[in-house]
Amino acid sequence: MALTEVVIAGGGFAGLACAKALATAGIPVVLLERKKAAGVGMHTTGIIVGECAGEFSVPEHLTRKVTDVKLFAPNLKAVELHAKDYFFLTTDTPGLMRHLSDEATRAGAVVLYDTAYESGVQSGERINVNNGSFSCKFLIGADGPRSKVADHFELGQNTKFLLGAEAEYEGLELGDNNAFYCFLDQKLAFGYLGWVIPSVGVTQVGIAQRMPRRPDIDAFVARMKPLFDFSNAKVVARRGGLIPVGGLVRPFARDNVILLGDSAGIVSPLTAGGIHTALHYGKTLGETIAHYLHNGGQHPSLLLEKIYPRFYLKQGLRVVYERCAPDWLLSAALTNPIFKTAASTVFFKKKKLK
Numbered sequence: 001m002a003l004t005e006v007v008i009a010g011g012g013f014a015g016l017a018c019a020k021a022l023a024t025a026g027i028p029v030v031l032l033e034r035k036k037a038a039g040v041g042m043h044t045t046g047i048i049v050g051e052c053a054g055e056f057s058v059p060e061h062l063t064r065k066v067t068d069v070k071l072f073a074p075n076l077k078a079v080e081l082h083a084k085d086y087f088f089l090t091t092d093t094p095g096l097m098r099h100l101s102d103e104a105t106r107a108g109a110v111v112l113y114d115t116a117y118e119s120g121v122q123s124g125e126r127i128n129v130n131n132g133s134f135s136c137k138f139l140i141g142a143d144g145p146r147s148k149v150a151d152h153f154e155l156g157q158n159t160k161f162l163l164g165a166e167a168e169y170e171g172l173e174l175g176d177n178n179a180f181y182c183f184l185d186q187k188l189a190f191g192y193l194g195w196v197i198p199s200v201g202v203t204q205v206g207i208a209q210r211m212p213r214r215p216d217i218d219a220f221v222a223r224m225k226p227l228f229d230f231s232n233a234k235v236v237a238r239r240g241g242l243i244p245v246g247g248l249v250r251p252f253a254r255d256n257v258i259l260l261g262d263s264a265g266i267v268s269p270l271t272a273g274g275i276h277t278a279l280h281y282g283k284t285l286g287e288t289i290a291h292y293l294h295n296g297g298q299h300p301s302l303l304l305e306k307i308y309p310r311f312y313l314k315q316g317l318r319v320v321y322e323r324c325a326p327d328w329l330l331s332a333a334l335t336n337p338i339f340k341t342a343a344s345t346v347f348f349k350k351k352k353l354k
């Protein structure tokens, strides 16, 4: 049995940020990731919002800056949205994951690939993981939207999801290579939208729908064909997966077992962005556990209770969007100044994380 202070289940954005922060503070930490290596089998589009890029330095060669949004109504009429000094970064997401993994390892974390978290049992003050392979004081569930850690320790679980599907193209010509093309369409993308966005060496084309509906990426691409030149376009990769949009799960912690990232449901129910919150709260939780183990004081889960986002307003807006925004209304409203202002707020309002 390997003794350590912290075991993290899941080596995505949240788990790696937490592992790096713990190791940087001198806390022994083992991260278990079921994937064979960093950066394989990505599910996310990987767009980083400007405020995240300000908080976490990402190597420039792994990113591409996009400053404008072209928002299309279901009738394919469009408005252009822009905010001074705001930008998104599209990323070479597999490269970014390798970078985050290298950073955590360099800081001193033990990052084990091809090693799934399988079981966890409280044993006195400690937690036995994977039938006694590891014993730790804290277990962090950063194992994504359907968390085994949450299941094993009877923590809250995500119940509302979008399902996203995406194709990465080489050779796809866009009219404007500085634009994030977004398509409102409640038939193809109920409760969310479709997107076309230039990234690092590829163009990402994707769509997500509120489950139980499933995204039909082929139908979306067919709808995009009159707008973009697909004649030399070739699909080089596919991604997809679940996005929890029901807000913070309850309870998100029990004793020293704590959920983080998508496992905790800390994804914006409106924009479906979860990378910034995963990185930010991953780092914060790592630093807080380190402080607690070194100095005692406030338990990390009590701090998270104060700072984890609740997303009440965004959940309400999601309900309105799903129930009260049929395609004809979206098409009619698109050029309305109030609608444009609301859309700009969703895309560009800087989100402050506690």
Ligand SMILES: Cc1cc2nc3c(=O)[nH]c(=O)nc-3n(C[C@H](O)[C@H](O)[C@H](O)COP(=O)(O)OP(=O)(O)OC[C@H]3O[C@@H](n4cnc5c(N)ncnc54)[C@H](O)[C@@H]3O)c2cc1C
Pocket: 009, 010, 011, 012, 013, 014, 015, 032, 033, 034, 035, 043, 044, 045, 046, 047, 048, 049, 115, 116, 117, 118, 142, 143, 144, 145, 148, 163, 164, 165, 166, 239, 240, 241, 242, 243, 260, 261, 262, 263, 267, 272, 273, 274, 275, 276, 278
């Ligand atoms: C199609 C799609 C597009 C998206 N686009 C964006 C976007 O552009 N911008 C944005 O901000 N957000 C986006 N999101 C959301 C974002 O990807 C997530 O919020 C973010 O990845 C959360 O990070 P995480 O580390 O919590 O979870 P994840 O990234 O899901 O990482 C969890 C990790 O745990 C591992 N794991 C699972 N079970 C086990 C186990 N039993 N043992 C060991 N390891 C395990 C998984 O392999 C995975 O590596 C998108 C999501 C999807 C599905």
